[in-house]
Amino acid sequence: KDPRPMKTVFSPLHSRRHVRTELDGGLLIEPHEKPSRAETILARVKDQALGEILEPEEFGLAPIQRVHTPDYVAFLETCWQDWLAAGKPGEAIPAVWAGRGMRHRIPKDIDGRLGYYSFAAETSISEGTWEAARASANVALTAQKLVADGERAAFALCRPPGHHAHADLFGGYCFFNNAAIVAQAFRDQGYGKVAILDVDFHHGNGTQAIFYDRADVLTISLHGDPDLVFPHFLGFEDELGEGTGEGYNLNIVYPPGTPYSTWSQGLETACERIEVFKPDALVVALGVDTFEHDPISFFKLASEDYLSLGQRLAQLGLPTVFTMEGGYDVDAIGVNAVNVMQGFEGKS
Numbered sequence: 001k002d003p004r005p006m007k008t009v010f011s012p013l014h015s016r017r018h019v020r021t022e023l024d025g026g027l028l029i030e031p032h033e034k035p036s037r038a039e040t041i042l043a044r045v046k047d048q049a050l051g052e053i054l055e056p057e058e059f060g061l062a063p064i065q066r067v068h069t070p071d072y073v074a075f076l077e078t079c080w081q082d083w084l085a086a087g088k089p090g091e092a093i094p095a096v097w098a099g100r101g102m103r104h105r106i107p108k109d110i111d112g113r114l115g116y117y118s119f120a121a122e123t124s125i126s127e128g129t130w131e132a133a134r135a136s137a138n139v140a141l142t143a144q145k146l147v148a149d150g151e152r153a154a155f156a157l158c159r160p161p162g163h164h165a166h167a168d169l170f171g172g173y174c175f176f177n178n179a180a181i182v183a184q185a186f187r188d189q190g191y192g193k194v195a196i197l198d199v200d201f202h203h204g205n206g207t208q209a210i211f212y213d214r215a216d217v218l219t220i221s222l223h224g225d226p227d228l229v230f231p232h233f234l235g236f237e238d239e240l241g242e243g244t245g246e247g248y249n250l251n252i253v254y255p256p257g258t259p260y261s262t263w264s265q266g267l268e269t270a271c272e273r274i275e276v277f278k279p280d281a282l283v284v285a286l287g288v289d290t291f292e293h294d295p296i297s298f299f300k301l302a303s304e305d306y307l308s309l310g311q312r313l314a315q316l317g318l319p320t321v322f323t324m325e326g327g328y329d330v331d332a333i334g335v336n337a338v339n340v341m342q343g344f345e346g347k348s
């Protein structure tokens with residue numbers, strides 16, 4: 001049991017992601033996934049003296065490409081300049097996809113490549129998105145290194161988030177799947193089994209897909225019913241994994257209005273599954289859009305429930321990396337995210 005306070009990893013480069021648009025309800029709105037989210041959490045970490053705050057080390061592309069395909073990474077690196085070179089007036093937004101009966105091949109044109117490499121249209125790209133996404137992955141990998149070097153737990157204050165990103169798809173405000181990159185880094189460093197627990201309101205579709213046929217990484221997500229909310233096309237309870245991975249994916253789905261008293265039953269099921277799996281490390285994809293006042297979600301967790309969540313996770317007794325995912329009530333995001341860490345550290 002490590003008595004030392006939990007370290008937080010944060011990069012000011014998150015602010016290089018500052019898109020002006022998000023397609024929502026037929027309008028281009030101010031994006032929910034905005035810089036003040038990370039700044040508010042950072043301020044709360046400092047206000048609560050949670051622990052030391054570190055800037056990330058540079059890990060390069062190799063650990064990213066252990067999860068994401070080289071062509072996808074290359075696409076993200078040049079997307080904005082390709083879009084500008086094509087003379088487009090606005091931010092880069094995908095608008096065309098291969099529907100049923102069409103071909104999944106990689107077009108030359110930037111509009112075609114935006115569609116090929118995404119699954120949703122709300123996630124605009126502009127200048128600095130690449131740099132911010134790379135920094136977010138470095139934040140996650142620095143937290144993983146802290147834990148691998150002996151810390152009991154570390155908080156990767158990631159922005160942009162990652163759990164919706166597939167091996168070669170962006171969407172849901174995500175580009176690099178930070179939680180998956182951390183899990184794969186643990187595996188590459190000899191941790192035989194890793195569990196990823198996604199407590200974000202939304203299904204971690206990217207994380208599920210990346211490890212779906214593998215038994216060495218257990219993926220679990222609690223989330224709003226995909227029949228009703230994003231990501232709509234994955235995250236149902238009958239998705240159990242495939243091939244070698246069958247039995248190593250668990251989705252726990254809840255309806256609108258779900259309070260912590262109900263949600264925590266799913267958390268208990270998840271924790272019991274993790275205990276049976278006996279992993280060598282735990283990655284928690286931490287979204288706090290489960291909050292009762294979150295503008296885009298429909299669960300009813302209260303701020304104090306995040307203390308309980310942290311306490312429960314600590315009881316697993318595993319080396320733990322938290323990767324920041326969603327949460328859009330910016331006034332409350334700092335208290336809610338840091339409550340998880342303080343609960344983990346024993347605060348009730």
Ligand SMILES: NCCCCCC(=O)NO
Pocket residue numbers: 024122164172173200201202230287289296325326327
């Ligand atoms: N209308 C798009 C909603 C994207 C989901 C964002 C999120 O918080 N995922 O965890």
Ligand SMILES: [Mg+2]
Pocket residue numbers: 198199200201202203204221222223
């Ligand atoms: Mg989730």
Ligand SMILES: [Zn+2]
Pocket residue numbers: 200201202287289325326327
């Ligand atoms: Zn979310």
